[in-house]
Amino acid sequence: MRHFSTLSLAFFAIALPACSSSTNHLEVDLPHGPNAAAIYAASQDRFSSNRNKIFREIAAKPNLSEHEQIYLIDVTVRQGGFSRDIANVLTTLARNPAITTLARNHLAIQMRRVNLFSSDRRRIAEALARNDGKTPPPNLNTPNKSPANP
Numbered sequence: 001m002r003h004f005s006t007l008s009l010a011f012f013a014i015a016l017p018a019c020s021s022s023t024n025h026l027e028v029d030l031p032h033g034p035n036a037a038a039i040y041a042a043s044q045d046r047f048s049s050n051r052n053k054i055f056r057e058i059a060a061k062p063n064l065s066e067h068e069q070i071y072l073i074d075v076t077v078r079q080g081g082f083s084r085d086i087a088n089v090l091t092t093l094a095r096n097p098a099i100t101t102l103a104r105n106h107l108a109i110q111m112r113r114v115n116l117f118s119s120d121r122r123r124i125a126e127a128l129a130r131n132d133g134k135t136p137p138p139n140l141n142t143p144n145k146s147p148a149n150p
Helices: 002-022 036-043 048-059 066-079 083-095 101-113 118-130
Strands: none
Touching: 036 048, 036 066, 048 066, 048 083, 066 083, 066 101, 083 101, 083 118, 101 118
8 A cells, every 4th residue: 555655656746747847827718808807796796696687787788799798608607596597697698689609509508507497498598599690689678669559
């Protein structure tokens, strides 16, 4: 047993410096854009309801970069919280006309990985289907103006 520990210690003494010298710094693809700092700051909030309220406000912004969209999805899923709150953030992002194809695909994958009620999962899927990138989502803040109701 002592022989094994001596050998393993010798291996780590040789291998670790080689590993650390070949990777002087870790390359990380950090999100960039005007909202990245706000997403990070909100992610530090201990209360999921507060955090997801801020995430939802950010998700509605028309100037989210693709990196920020993916970062927001990842942070929302990783931080967790109540199913309804998570679904509100992801649905808001899915309805955002600025959402990119890559972010839409990422959202579809991540929503399967997070623990959500089936009704919340369905709401997100419907929002993604409605905002398929070809037609703008309906404006829910203005009344419907049809030819019969100008």
